Amino acid sequence: MKKFILLLSAIVALSLNAQVNYEDYFTNNTLRFDYNRCGTATSEQVSFVQMKQEGKWSGPRQHLIDPYAWGEYRVELYDKATKKLIYSRGYAGLYSEWQSTAEAKLTSRCFYETALVPFPKKPATLQLYSRDRKTKLVKAFEYQIDPVNYFISKENGPTYKSYMVHDSGDPASKIDVVFLPDGFTASEMDKFSEAVKSFSKGLLETAPFAAAADKFNCWLVEAPSLESGTDVPGKGIYKNTLLSTGFYTFDSERYNMTYDIKSVRDVASNVPYDIIIILVNSEKYGGGGVYNYYGCFTAFNKQSIGVFIHEFGHTFSWLADEYYTSDVAYQDYIDMSVEPIQPNVTNMVDFGKKWKSMVKAGTPIPTPRKPEFEGVLGAYEGGLYTSKGVFSPMAKCKMNWLGDPFCPVCSKTLRDMIDYYTK
Numbered sequence: 001m002k003k004f005i006l007l008l009s010a011i012v013a014l015s016l017n018a019q020v021n022y023e024d025y026f027t028n029n030t031l032r033f034d035y036n037r038c039g040t041a042t043s044e045q046v047s048f049v050q051m052k053q054e055g056k057w058s059g060p061r062q063h064l065i066d067p068y069a070w071g072e073y074r075v076e077l078y079d080k081a082t083k084k085l086i087y088s089r090g091y092a093g094l095y096s097e098w099q100s101t102a103e104a105k106l107t108s109r110c111f112y113e114t115a116l117v118p119f120p121k122k123p124a125t126l127q128l129y130s131r132d133r134k135t136k137l138v139k140a141f142e143y144q145i146d147p148v149n150y151f152i153s154k155e156n157g158p159t160y161k162s163y164m165v166h167d168s169g170d171p172a173s174k175i176d177v178v179f180l181p182d183g184f185t186a187s188e189m190d191k192f193s194e195a196v197k198s199f200s201k202g203l204l205e206t207a208p209f210a211a212a213a214d215k216f217n218c219w220l221v222e223a224p225s226l227e228s229g230t231d232v233p234g235k236g237i238y239k240n241t242l243l244s245t246g247f248y249t250f251d252s253e254r255y256n257m258t259y260d261i262k263s264v265r266d267v268a269s270n271v272p273y274d275i276i277i278i279l280v281n282s283e284k285y286g287g288g289g290v291y292n293y294y295g296c297f298t299a300f301n302k303q304s305i306g307v308f309i310h311e312f313g314h315t316f317s318w319l320a321d322e323y324y325t326s327d328v329a330y331q332d333y334i335d336m337s338v339e340p341i342q343p344n345v346t347n348m349v350d351f352g353k354k355w356k357s358m359v360k361a362g363t364p365i366p367t368p369r370k371p372e373f374e375g376v377l378g379a380y381e382g383g384l385y386t387s388k389g390v391f392s393p394m395a396k397c398k399m400n401w402l403g404d405p406f407c408p409v410c411s412k413t414l415r416d417m418i419d420y421y422t423k
Contacts, residue, residue: 022061025079025086026118030054031152032265033075033115033126035141037095041104044095046128046141049112051152057118058171058272060421064088064118067420069341070318071291072096072131075115080123080144087117091292092318094249094259096130101250114265120147133335157266158223165193166200166218171272175421177203178219178273180264182243182296183281186224195279195299196220202305203312208411208418215422219271230256230280230298242267245280245296254286257296264294274421275315277308289314306402313399317417319410320345322392322400324382336389343413344399345383346391355393355409369395377408 034049064087066074071090079086095111098104115128128141168174179199181192200218203209209216227239231246234253238246243263249255258264258278268276276294280287287297287304289311297308313319320342334340339350346354351365359365359377367378374395383392383400392400397407406414 020064020086028056029119030057031117031119036110037113038110040108041099053154054269058176066090074129076127077117078125080125092290134338135341160270161222162270165197168214168217174217176217176273177275178268178271180267180278182245182278183225183229183241185228189222206309208415212418221270223267230282255288256286257288291318310398317413319399320384322383324387344409
């Protein structure tokens, strides 16, 4: 009986620790924590830059402890007095991608990064974690936050006109997607607005988002650039734009991104937001998406909306690329001795933790890429930029080919993330 009581007490204690009441620990505002992450392919150092108080917290208030083991990084916030974990969130960034490029083996670089947390009412400890090659989270940095510290900036950033193009209600219970322009001048804001409407429509008419259209708000911020277009370094083209987007990120021609996350956050803070989407004034094919960071896409290529929806899978729920034949800048992207943590790829180290339970009995594993298995959920070799040793759920999926729908595994992952934000 004594052992039972001790066990029950432990279970209750764990249960209470897992439950965080938002109003007990946080104000309605957002705290933005800015820092630099510097190093090489095999090293990393984090240094503090600044803290800012921003507008109303629009993230989940019921699920303050992130249940997903996703993202190369993680931010955790602890109540200083009780040492209780009161907030956590996984995310990714450009630095971890850069570490897998050839350049990172030859030189060191610094990347400006940001993390958002609800603004604490009482002193708190912020910890930043990074994943090692074995996917284990390792603490990289710690900082003590005093919410009354007068060095927490309350300075308003640049103010721009903003409005909704899809309104489903209170941001506190919805998924707020904000569209930011880059390379659109003041005279091109109507052009940007029409592009936002097209992208929003494309997203909310695509399964599984279509069934949850009433759970999304779509915003736009009219933030003009001095020049029209975007950088194309490979052709010697450089434009003076507000968010400094450009092709040839990591020397990959189609990868159009920005390193200036500080400006991106400043502009996005004009509205409540969960997901940032940058639309680039260009007809050239390209873009990219980083989990819980931002997505960036050219607005006027004939495949732009398809690219956006594919990359939304990365930005919103850390789905992995399932293609394995296209050129990318990454080298030795994952350690094949451990199971990759992206939900839609496996190297069979621990397939049981992935979608194995969803596979119909009798389906061969690995599953041949043959016509008779078209539309069959299995494990098809090829994915995450390699043709050998990594497997994807289906031969056809939007995380592989833009024209295909999301496969059942990706669809379930996206639905789960929608529920995380809104239930």
